[in-house]
Amino acid sequence: MRKLRVYLDTSVIGGCFDEEFRDESRKLFECIRVGIYQGLISSTTLTELEPAPDEVRNLLEDYDDDQIERLPESPLVPELASKYLEAGSLPASSKDDATHIAFATVFQADVLVSWNFKHIVNFARIEEFNKVNRREGYEHIEIRSPKDLIYGKEEEGI
Secondary structure, X not given: OOOEEEEEOHHHHHHOOOOOXXXXXXXXXXXXXXXXXXXXXXHHHHHHHOOOOHHHHHHHHHOOOOOEEEOOOOOHHHHHHHHHHHOOOOOXXXXXXXXXXXXXXXXXXOEEEOOOOOOOOOHHHHHHHHHHHHHHOOOOOOEEOHHHHHOOHHHHOO
């Protein structure tokens, strides 16, 4: 059975150290560790992690490339991110959020996972992202919180 490819934005990594999001974020990372999911991150994620506390930055060191793949750069990513901003799917100040969505879309992640309910995990915005994706010839992008991916995994020891 093919593993779901899940794009992790920075909020999920930081969520491992946030009281409100810790349990679900850590369970998602355990699902990645044991091979239930294939994690994906981008240069945007890594850049956003640079000013983070050491414990947040160092979390990824515990995972190899088979568990969390670092996506390559592509000129399609900033082009698509700009389309989201031009369409008003996100405010101009949310370029990094648009770039996360574009990375997940261009590299065909099965799901983009985030705790950012204002700009990413937001029903109306997801509809807008997918309108742009259809217009630009991309597949539908599924966007969820970690909670959606971890429930039901208790039977698997997670």
